[in-house]
Amino acid sequence: MIQLLIRTFIRDADNTASRTVRTAYGNLACLVSVVCNLLLFAGKTAVGTLFGSVSITADGLNNLSDASSNIVSLIGFKLGSRPADSEHPYGHARYEYLAGLAVSVMILVIGVELFKESFAKTLDPTPVSFGWLTVVVLVASILVKLWMSHLNRTIGRRIDSDTLLATAADARNDVITTSVVLIAAVLTQVTGFAWLDGLMGIAVSLFILYSGAMLVKDTIDPLLGSAPDPELVRHIEDKALSYPGVLGVHDLMIHDYGPGNRLVSFHVEMDANADVMHSHDVIDRIERDLLNQDDLVATIHFDPVIASDSHVAELRSFLQQEVASLDTRANIHDLRIVPGPTHTNVIFDCAVPAEYITEKQRRGAKLAAALRAAVERKWPDHFCVIKLEPDYSAGIHETK
8 A cells, every 4th residue: 555655646656866756755645644634524523523432532633733733744844845045055954853942842732721621521531432434433533553563664764754753663652552552442441430431531641741751862863963873874984994095984973954964064084194195085985985876965174194104104093992992982083293312202092972071970081090190100211192072973983
């Protein structure tokens, strides 16, 4: 069914890198979800009103909120597809994140209202009628929501859309809440305890509130500048290191301007004695390949390093082993030495998670002191000059 919808409504469906195709996928998923949620809202509201069940009515209102969320997502895809202009040179793709935030807030509002209504029903329960129509509607709702979750997850993965993946998770959550409502309807009929309906309504509302809070967090994170995906960091580093002459990669930064619109910058270490035109050509190839193969706009800085000095190589190897044993989230780069008549300065940068520099525990300063002491134990006439800097891809190194 999903593939039939894609073949019918998406032109050039395999070209998901195209902004037009990506928007068409988003529109399809959102419109199908709107129709399904409105039908579920109508059916559950009618049954809930007919049999006097606040939990079924609450579940129906949850479907209405889902339909509203789908409409907001649809608007987000539309606005996000607008091309870059002079006022927004990085494009408008972050509208998708704003749409996701609006959806999350709407879910929270609905959750609060449902909690208030269900709590009142628990304190002052009213009789709840039961009929096979209730079972039919709720079972149908579970099946439809399972399909909707599969639809949004399939398309969300195909176009790498956090908005649709969140919608898929929300539909999966609805399967759980509707199952709870169905259990409440059966238990109320079997036990005769009318207050069970209100209690289950409270459970549904709390679940909606929790889901809304998690969605708020997930949509705010990219707007605030969350840490990049470790798999993407690994991919960029491994790709750059695969080119001839690249000895190291550091200071990687990924700027997310919305789905499919990411800018990358990092430094590559290359032999200072190599032909500068050859090194420049390699860097140009890396930037071009990242753009064409990974849809990443890259800016790469060239760091020349002395590769022929055996003592520098020995120091680098020693420090890399030391820092790995002290803290797997730290790394060193840009090492050079300045020999003198009485001592030798060993100068390098030490990248650590941002909190290491600002926190009271002073983990960054303690790490630098430990590295300095380790070098002085092995080479008493060597003195380390260490610059601590935040690692904007922190967390990747402990899993490499």
